[in-house]
Amino acid sequence: MSDTPWLTVIGLGEDGPDELCSASRNALEQASCVMGSERHLSLLSDAKAEQIVWPVPFSAGIEQLMTRRGQPTVVLASGDPFWFGAGTTLAKRLTRGEWCAFPGRSTFSLAAARLGWPLEHTLCLGLHAAPLTRLRPHLAPKRRIITTLRDGDAVAALGRYLQSCGFGASPCTVLEAIGGPRERVTEARAEALMDHGFAHPVCVGVEVSGEGDALPLTSGRADDWFEHDGQITKRPVRALTLAALAPRPFEHLWDIGGGSGSIGIEWLLSDPSLQATAIEPRTDRVERIRVNASKLGVDRLKVLHGTAPGALRGLPTPDAVFVGGGLSPDLLSYLESLATGTRLVANAVTLETEVLLTQAHARLGGELMRIEISDIAPIGPKRGWRAAYPITQWTHVL
Template sequence: MADGPARPWLTIVGVGEDGWDGLAPPARAAIDAAELVMGPARHLALLGDHKRRAMAWPVPFADGVAQLLAHRGRRVVALASGDPFWFGAGSSLTRHLEPGEWIAHPAPSTVSLAAARLGWAVQDMACVALHAAPVTRLRPYLVPGRRIVALLRDGAAVGDVAACLRDQGFGTSTLHLLEALGGPRERVRVMRADAPIPDDSTHPVAIGIDCAGGGRVLPCASGIADDWFDHDGQISKRPVRALALSALAPRPGDMLWDIGAGSGSIGIEWLLAHPANRAVALEADPVRAARISANAKALGMDRIEVLAGRAPDLLPDRVPDALFIGGGLSHALLATLWARLPAGVRLVAHAVTLESEALLARWQAEKGGHLLRIDLAQAAPIGARRGWRASYPVVQWSVIL
């Protein structure tokens, strides 16, 4: 007789600020029957006396995962905030488990509670997790009329969010300070970002931002203005950058190598295309490498990885879905990439000098793909009149390995 499906040994329970009283009956039953209950000290305290053997989750989080897995097969409960699968610990645990080993009982998330208090439609607002991220992650979402819920690490971060909004020209935004939602300590206060910010916010805390002001808004299209980036002249100019990103064709979740990254504009715009995208920027000049990190942080794209070094001597470990060569083009680099990377990687390379243009022409003749010559000119004064001032032409080679 075939064995039936295994019973789950791990129960993931979402705990709200109302503690034991707010748990559904299946979650209460799992905790009562558990041989071990693991969770942050705050969540354990919210259960009061309704817990069996308790173990506080250690720091760093990964150490707790190893300890939990050591109890595989026993009746174990892992506690998390609200909905464990909404910016929570749920997926961090289940990726180590097989189907059938776990079950989850979520509670309302902070975002759901915030929407219920503010009357905002969840599907129409942005949610930004700032627990362990800089407040500049808000930058792409700052649009007059946009509604944002930001989840914060502690009360001190409220002032940081308000300062970010003021610095970016959105000081007239309305802030809804949401504290300990769903529990007896719940408090909702309303203020403007440019008003005095209270320093007594109670953890856990979130902010509902009704964005307003005359600050600059990041466009959605590729090829944002050059002055969004700090640079020393080593930057793919706006129209050329737009053509490069079109050829690179970012898709959700794709990884980019930006080789010879200069100001980081290509890699940063790649990340702006979708929140799941990833990018590694390689730059041989350490000053420029530091500038890439600063540019990325300023635009809320600090998740870019910056490597200071020269390709092909230094290349990332992770295989890209696409790569851009904006500097350091050479026969050795192209040969290394063809030998190392699997088929299907999208490559776009730019050349400005006659030597690098000839190199791309030779490789395109052998490997195929498309060559595009980009000639741009801008209107400029000539005495009392105007004429066209041409830029250096750029040759673009795009090919699939």
């Protein structure tokens, strides 16, 4: 394969070719094909190359692009292709010598310039191809957010979502066709966004305000953040369990016996680079885990219906494993065969499971801890301590 790039990714703004650098213009002149959205292609009035409208779904366009490998080709993207743009996806499929890119003015930079917000202290999100629920972990008073959206109708959906979370009072600035001759700026509270019509492309600046609940930053969120049928690792034990799992950037967790999904969800809330797979044998709980993950903005949680250890075969290798239910000699034997350095954390309530953990600790070492928690409960007209079932927790690094 030649080291000369055959693919050029060009970030195009609302001004079209007028803002392009000379290198971008040269790439367009030499290209045999230009791929992009109808909106972007319409800006190239004098282009001589074959023009191909990028198909839906986006992945179909990638496959079509790959058939042109080695031929001079240009892909048009919005603004900066490597900030929530197509450039990142394309670069994963190619070697570095096959492509080059010329970014345009970023939507986020333009929006910050209009709003007067320091970009380094503003959360930037690309929700043009992602659910609005990804906002949920970030919704807290005083937070400033700039987000791209799918289309004009998504602005009203954003307003409804913020209102449903208790942040309908948030001042919003809607920026349509920013940086071009059609630019329009509209200011309104989130709850009033449904009263306006907006056009694509669009981004919104949100200053979060209202009486809604902010999701705490630390592990051990209140149990009522999760839908459950009683099968949930309770808040204090969950906090201790997450501390034992010790999530680190870019790691992958197996959450075996997912229940409500609370452990996997809180693992993912720790950092956006983390991944997790929840394994749950009951169909109703599988769906509940998915609902909880979506509601709390971590829809990237993979949920697998099955029973361990059989369901574990073929999964991406974990860096940490939590067993909240269903521990058996077969499962324990399988986990012991995982790669050196894998962290195991298992919680036991029953005597039978506790015996397994005690034996494992005797053979393999690690830490064995008994967690006993009591809370206040009425005793006639007075109060006393009510003990929960004690938890035995084994932590071990293979």
